[in-house]
Amino acid sequence: MMGPSGSWILWTLCVCLTPRQNVALRVNMRDSSLEVVQGDSVVLPCSFFTSSPLSRLNIVWTLAPVSSPDSPMQVIVYDHGQVIEEPSLIGRVSFAGIPWSADVILNDTRVSDAGVYHCMVNNPPETSDTSVGELQLSVTAPPSLPVCEWFGDVSVGGSVSLSCSVSEGVPTPELHWDHLEEEEVSLPVHMEDDLSGSVQIFNVSAQTSGLYRCSASNLLGSQSCYVNLSVYSASQSSSGVLEAVTLTLSMVLLMLALVLLLRWLHRTGHDGKGKEEEEEEERYNEIQYTPTVVKRSFV
Template identity: 70%
Template sequence: MGSSGRWMVWTLCVCFTALQNAALRVTVRESSLQVVQGDVVVLPCSFFTSTPLSRLNVIWTLAPSSSPESPIQVITYDHGQVIEAPSFIGRVGFTGIPWSADIAVNDTRVADAGTYRCVVNNPPETADPGIGELELSVLAPPSLPVCQWDGDIAAGGSVTLSCSVVEGVPRPQIRWDKVNPGEIALPINVEGDLPGSVQIVNVSSETSGLYRCSAKNLLGTENCYVNLSVHTPPDRSSGLLQAVLITLSMSSVLVALLALVLWLHRTGQDGREGGEEEGEEEECYNEIRYTPSLMKRSFV
């Protein structure tokens, strides 16, 4: 064999070895993706192989953002069969198997967010599988917040307004406002045991009104409300004045009644005295009238 023949053989061996060593390659075209909750997202995973696809094996796994230490299996393609994880049944599927390992996830949920891994095997090419990774973020509008209040609503007391939101990506921003009467913004606590709360000290009648908690992110805003009514004790000075006025009114009525009784009593006495004088005059008159007759009879 000449030098040219040996050179050709050596070149073929090198190419074959290189092709064998790089037989299976996996490529993920995007390192991160975002999707709005409820929409469809395609997770890309391409692979190159020089071996027939009769024994192709593709596994997609997910390390959820909520618990990255506990990965779960999403979907598997093995010898022509497709197996879906229970939490993804009816929501996930391959788009181009066996030529592509891309999958589509529909009706996306916040729990679908995390790190996805595409693992491809195609025996007998290589013992080491090709692996690709990508990060998926699922955006969601704020859920309806829950408003509560706690504390002493008597004048001079202290009240804490709290607002909690279960869901929302990115994390919703909390804002408290007094909307009626007189709209004002209130500073909120962003850390500690009650994030999203606001404390109102030394409450008074001006504190009473309607308060609104707003939970907002780039997908929308949700509100809840608290109607706060502060109990204010009555003013002692005004109460004393009312008592004095009532006492004076009652005293005036009693004086009037007493004057009326005295007047009626005096009127009754005057009537009786007049009657007695008339009786005495009549008796005297009778005595004068009948005396001559008695005297006349005595001389007969």
């Protein structure tokens, strides 16, 4: 029978002789995909497990944007106690629990932030094939204000094209054209690409005139722009040109009459002033040459 001291020695020998299991570095992404509304903040989760001290810990976050997936960019780095942010993201990206967690906070999100993020963790001397995590981030946004334009011939019998386009919106906005008259009429839209569409109107008439609205909408909201279309006939055009010519001639004649009146007034004033000067000169001469009366004294 073994005493207490013998049992302790046996347990110590068992622990020392038992081979240790090497716990390699592991990275765990708590979510594989996230969705955020433009302008909001989001936490990109990345946890890691290591058995070594954190004095040589290195964490690198990268992004492969949706717009250019083959050109990944560095987002933020933690290296030997220092944090380095991508210059274009300074003020918007930061670590949430460094060094115990590799979570990253992304503020004021934008559509350009969408893409595939990778969280890479190294903690020498540990190495592992599972030290990289991947996360898909989607950023939704309401439609931007659409731009409405029209092209073509607005005379009766002509053809007109109404164009509408938006610069931003996720999911891709749907475009819809309406003719806003006493009864709202929907018009078929020809999609030129994902963010622009047009409506073709052939053989326009007086009934074609009026206010047209293009609406761009998705799950997050709707924006609209307007076009006011005025269709005129050839007779209306000729009448308008005749009225313009008549008005121009009337203005020319009026200006000519004013010029003649001013010249006449100027000449009349000049003649009147000359006659007054001549009369004053004659009166002066009469006074100057009038014989004086001489008084004589007789003694």
